[in-house]
Amino acid sequence: MSGIVEPLIASLGTLVGVAAGGILANRAQTVTWQRQEAGRERDTRQSIYARFISSAREWRAVVQSDQVVVREGGNVARGRHADGGPAQVETLKLQIEIRLVARHRETVDRAAEVVDAIRQVAKARPGHDPGQIPDILIAACRQAERDFLDSARAELGIPPVDAGPGQPS
Secondary structure, X not given: OXXXXXXXXHHHHXXXXXXXXXXXXXXXXXXXXXXXXXXXXXXXXHHHHHHHHHHHHHHHHHHHOOOOEEEOOOOOOOOOEEEOHHHHHHHHHHHHHHHHHOOOHHHHHHHHHHHHHHHHHHHHHHHOOOOOOOHHHHHHHHHHHHHHHHXXXXXXOXXXXXXXXXOOO
């Protein structure tokens, strides 16, 4: 009987060892895959956020330019407003993407504030010469952009940047 038990125990020990090793290797592989996916997701969000703020700034620049087209109505405002062209379309598209990928509601809300601030500039532009839009509207755009960037950085786990009054926005 003892001649059968010892090989049986040895065989079971080997099988348990192989099974445990397989489980641990699978777990390690799963953890690695999850980290890679999280990194890719973070990179995607970071790219969308950067493209959004860049496009929003371009939209604001177009609206303030002397080449702007004034419209009587459309998707920006019901009344007269400056059309932001492709930069406007891209910004609005990226705002939708932000709604899909953002992890925090604050990031979505701050993106909406950026769009709203630029819409106010677009609505004000027909009554002003190029570059003469009231400073309060431009300051509101810049503040909305800073707030969005702060929210996006917090969501992405990137430390905040101290942007003093002398630094460009």
